Amino acid sequence: MFGEGSASIEKIICSEAQSLCSILFEAAAVGLALDLSPELTRTVTNVICCLCFNSSYRRGDPEFEATLRYSQGIVDTVAKDSLVDIFPWLQIFPNADLRLLKQCVSIRDSLLQKKYDEHKEDYSDHVQRDLMDALLRAKRSAENNNTAEISAESVGLSDDHLLMTVGDIFGAGVETTTTVLKWAVTYLIHHPQVQRNIQEELDSKVGRDRSPQLSDRGSLPYLEATIREVLRIRPVAPLLIPHVALSDTSIGDFTVRKGTRVIINLWSLHHDEKEWKNPELFDPGRFLNIEGTGLVIPSPSYLPFGAGIRVCLGEALAKMELFLFLSWILQRFTLSIPPGNSLPSLEGKFGVVFQPVKYKVNATPRPGWERNKCQAC
Numbered sequence: 001m002f003g004e005g006s007a008s009i010e011k012i013i014c015s016e017a018q019s020l021c022s023i024l025f026e027a028a029a030v031g032l033a034l035d036l037s038p039e040l041t042r043t044v045t046n047v048i049c050c051l052c053f054n055s056s057y058r059r060g061d062p063e064f065e066a067t068l069r070y071s072q073g074i075v076d077t078v079a080k081d082s083l084v085d086i087f088p089w090l091q092i093f094p095n096a097d098l099r100l101l102k103q104c105v106s107i108r109d110s111l112l113q114k115k116y117d118e119h120k121e122d123y124s125d126h127v128q129r130d131l132m133d134a135l136l137r138a139k140r141s142a143e144n145n146n147t148a149e150i151s152a153e154s155v156g157l158s159d160d161h162l163l164m165t166v167g168d169i170f171g172a173g174v175e176t177t178t179t180v181l182k183w184a185v186t187y188l189i190h191h192p193q194v195q196r197n198i199q200e201e202l203d204s205k206v207g208r209d210r211s212p213q214l215s216d217r218g219s220l221p222y223l224e225a226t227i228r229e230v231l232r233i234r235p236v237a238p239l240l241i242p243h244v245a246l247s248d249t250s251i252g253d254f255t256v257r258k259g260t261r262v263i264i265n266l267w268s269l270h271h272d273e274k275e276w277k278n279p280e281l282f283d284p285g286r287f288l289n290i291e292g293t294g295l296v297i298p299s300p301s302y303l304p305f306g307a308g309i310r311v312c313l314g315e316a317l318a319k320m321e322l323f324l325f326l327s328w329i330l331q332r333f334t335l336s337i338p339p340g341n342s343l344p345s346l347e348g349k350f351g352v353v354f355q356p357v358k359y360k361v362n363a364t365p366r367p368g369w370e371r372n373k374c375q376a377c
């Protein structure tokens with residue numbers, strides 16, 4: 001999903017990259033260090049909002065502020081005490097986190113419902129603006145072909161199904177991508193040489209007269225290797241998503257009976273010393289060939305997007321976003337922490353995604369990148 005039609009998706013991502021860079025230029029102009037977390041969240045939210053609802057949020061929009069609050073509530077509570085994921089019957093006991101989670105999900109549902117109602121009101125069979133329109137069209141077509149055996153409800157196209165489909169895209173597509181971007185910034189600040197290497201690659205392959213495009217991906221292997229290394233060293237979903245075996249099966253030598261809950265320890269796969277040399281070391285070079293000109297995956301023990309039938313649905317979109325946002329930012333800015341501040345912790349905070357702590361960042365425009373050079377792609 002989201003792999004096809006990437007030209008229009010690229011346009012959406014570049015427009016958000018441009019708006020993010022404008023904010024960084026404005027902050028730099030007045031010497032302001034920024035907590036990038038809300039800026040990156042809005043940027044990534046807007047990409048998903050454009051794809052799902054053909055709309056986006058401006059800075060300070062009250063609806064977006066509400067989105068930020070409920071998202072953080074969900075992130076903080078879902079996997080906080082993951083015992084309930086392993087033993088779901090534990091939810092019968094009073095649980096403050098579960099209560100907060102339900103409140104956040106209910107706020108999210110009413111925001112989605114509002115968007116859904118607006119879409120239903122101005123829906124037209126002749127125009128398809130976004131995913132919501134595509135789902136509404138499929139629903140209407142199923143309703144028109146309604147037979148006793150096949151109804152819109154039975155093929156998963158009830159109002160609830162449509163809302164939850166879009167809810168899942170938001171739930172799975174915003175915090176994940178935002179978190180990887182935040183880890184990328186954190187590691188780049190810890191490793192200024194890696195930042196310089198990416199900037200040199202950008203300068204020589206893209207130059208300064210135009211912005212990076214998806215078609216540049218093949219000629220920027222060091223940046224791609226850095227993204228892969230961020231996804232390895234700080235997987236956003238360190239235990240993936242809990243699964244249940246639908247039939248008797250096996251993994252390697254282990255028998256897995258139907259109904260068994262299976263939790264994959266991705267953290268351990270990505271930090272296994274038998275698979276990775278110095279796994280705690282941040283080293284984009286491990287994803288490059290010896291000449292440093294091409295990409296490799298040096299171990300099968302690398303599954304940042306999961307694998308198999310439940311592999312991440314948004315992998316292609318996420319990779320486009322990571323590449324374009326990071327290349328646009330690093331072409332224009334050098335990232336650092338304000339003088340006198342200590343480097344941000346690499347420890348991370350465990351929740352439904354594994355997030356870095358908050359800290360402020362100086363985005364210093366690179367020589368030659370005056371504000372008026374912030375052009376669209």
Ligand code: HEM
Nearest residue numbers: 172173176177180237240241305306307310312313314318
């Ligand atoms: C860098 C960003 C992302 C990472 C690292 C990531 C990672 C993952 C992982 C590890 C899983 C679980 C796979 C499993 O349990 O086997 C997953 C599932 C999923 N992801 Fe992503 N994801 C990212 C971005 C996105 C985006 C942008 C979207 C949608 C727009 C998305 C949609 C989904 C969905 C719908 C699932 C559930 C798939 C299923 O159960 O069939 N993800 N993702």
